[in-house]
Amino acid sequence: MKRILIATVAAFLLTWGTIRFFSEDVAKEEKAAREVDFAARFSAMKPLAEKGEANAQFAVARLYHEGKGVDQNLKEAAGWYAKAAKSGHDGAQYYLGTMYEKGEGVSQDVFKAADWYKAAAGFRKNVDAQFALGQLYFNGRGVPQDYADAFSWYLKAAEGGHGAAQFLIASMYQDGWSVKSDPVEAYKWYTLAIPNARQAIAVNAKFDPSVAREKLIKRMNNFQIEEGKRKVEEWISKTNKTK
Secondary structure (H helix, E strand, O other): OHHHHHHHHHHHHHHHHHHHHHHHHHHHHHHHHHHHHHHHHHHHHHHHHHOOOHHHHHHHHHHHHHOOOOOOOHHHHHHHHHHHHHOOOHHHHHHHHHHHHHOOOOOOOHHHHHHHHHHHHOOOOOHHHHHHHHHHHHHOOOOOOOHHHHHHHHHHHHHOOOHHHHHHHHHHHHHOOOOOOOHHHHHHHHHHHHHHHHHHHHHOOOOOHHHHHHHHHOOOOHHHHHHHHHHHHHHHHHHHHHO
């Protein structure tokens, strides 16, 4: 019996080793294939970008930014973002804003970051830029500190489905930060943020809407909870009609 057990374990370990190495080989092959795809995309997009095509300029910038299909070069990325941004590409405007805010590929300049976020957040309604602009107003970076303006931009991003913005709007309603305290609205926005929790938590590990909503519920009465549920259903119905 002991010999059978040893043989079985040995066979399992041998098989497991084969599976593991096979899986690693597959993963390497898949990664190599993706790199080939990125390289091909870069080769296809670069000539179009040089001709002034904004979408191609943005694609080239992203590849330089992430080092996919080409060696990572933040200065080149910023340069191509700038070309596309000047043509009105909201994605390029947003990413150029992030590079100015962080000082990646360009000299750090939060005032220029704010300008590019505004360009993307306004007419084009880029939710990432709206959220980023809310952050600048909340912290007084590149713009005068203004919690009401922060709330306004967070709300625009939240209405566009940005998880972290939804969480912060809920928090501001809960605590009465630049807006009248409203647990029902807080419940609504925490609930709407739950499907987007991964995005919220990526911004801050403490931005967990499920945990925050559970804490809020303990301070609400039954009427408020039911009203919160009604508002969630009303919002979902409204947004589904506009799709």
